[in-house]
Amino acid sequence: MINFTPRTLTRRRAIQTITAVCCCAGSAAAARPRAVDQITDTNATAATDMFRFEPNILLVSPGEEVAFLNSRGEHTVHSVPQLWPDGMPPVGISNQNEARVTFREEGFYGFRCRRHGQYGMVMLVVAGEAGDSKKALAAIDQMRARAREKQAFADLIARYESLRA
Numbered sequence: 001m002i003n004f005t006p007r008t009l010t011r012r013r014a015i016q017t018i019t020a021v022c023c024c025a026g027s028a029a030a031a032r033p034r035a036v037d038q039i040t041d042t043n044a045t046a047a048t049d050m051f052r053f054e055p056n057i058l059l060v061s062p063g064e065e066v067a068f069l070n071s072r073g074e075h076t077v078h079s080v081p082q083l084w085p086d087g088m089p090p091v092g093i094s095n096q097n098e099a100r101v102t103f104r105e106e107g108f109y110g111f112r113c114r115r116h117g118q119y120g121m122v123m124l125v126v127a128g129e130a131g132d133s134k135k136a137l138a139a140i141d142q143m144r145a146r147a148r149e150k151q152a153f154a155d156l157i158a159r160y161e162s163l164r165a
């Protein structure tokens with residue numbers, strides 16, 4: 001005869017609870033992922049706001065999937081090699097209403113629009129503990145890009161630091 005001690009029961013209950021949590025997490029993951037839109041705003045007063053990602057900074061959990069919307073016409077979503085975790089394949093999205101990217105590795109993920117990156121149309125995804133912001137800023141400094149684009153990335157790193165503080 002099996003003797004259920006209180007300890008065993010507690011453990012069984014704990015396992016059931018964990019299973020329930022896993023089920024909830026599963027259905028949440030199956031729900032619509034968070035989205036990043038690409039905007040052309042001809043009413044924008046600042047030149048840098050005319051073409052933009054919205055939001056332009058997103059904090060995600062490692063393994064989270066994000067939907068990129070409206071990579072149409074002149075807008076694209078391209079990964080920035082200097083601001084990209086090792087081992088993650090590059091991303092290039094164009095002419096798609098929606099494309100999804102899964103952020104498996106922790107770290108900083110820089111994106112730019114090929115057409116408007118030079119005007120500051122860039123965005124930053126940070127997965128988990130990103131690591132060293134100073135290193136990221138040094139990498140941005142090495143980018144072969146216009147000053148406005150570099151500044152836009154540096155501003156996003158600063159925003160990330162203030163969000164984390």
Ligand SMILES: [Cu+2]
Nearest residue numbers: 074075113116
């Ligand atoms: Cu664009």
